[in-house]
Amino acid sequence: MGDAHTTIAELREMVRTFAAERRWEPFHSPKNIAMALAVEAAELMEPMMWIEADASRAIAHDPERRHHLGEEIADVFNLLLNLCNSLNIDLSDAFRAKIVKNAVKYPPPAGA
Numbered sequence: 385m386g387d388a389h390t391t392i393a394e395l396r397e398m399v400r401t402f403a404a405e406r407r408w409e410p411f412h413s414p415k416n417i418a419m420a421l422a423v424e425a426a427e428l429m430e431p432m433m434w435i436e437a438d439a440s441r442a443i444a445h446d447p448e449r450r451h452h453l454g455e456e457i458a459d460v461f462n463l464l465l466n467l468c469n470s471l472n473i474d475l476s477d478a479f480r481a482k483i484v485k486n487a488v489k490y491p492p493p494a495g496a
């Protein structure tokens with residue numbers, strides 16, 4: 385397994401199944417999921433609050449803190465996929481469209 389061998393569709397189905405098995409769908413309105421996503425994003429930021437940029441980069445070489453951030457990233461991604469399921473948004477299509485829009489908005493510097 386791993387990113388190279390996992391599709392977004394597989395992960396979305398895992399999120400859908402997890403919620404369905406626990407009968408959580410009634411609580412998963414887009415509003416509630418978006419709010420939970422913001423909370424999880426804050427949990428991701430908390431370990432890096434008040435430290436310098438280089439110290440945040442050093443987390444990549446600290447197995448325990450890196451593991452913790454991986455868990456928080458997974459929480460954020462879980463809710464992002466849940467939100468896509470709830471709103472019937474194709475994440476890959478939305479992502480590609482936004483990258484194209486960003487490329488127009490932020491062209492590479494001349495000579496790059």
Ligand SMILES: [Mg+2]
Pocket residue numbers: 424427455456459
């Ligand atoms: Mg969390």
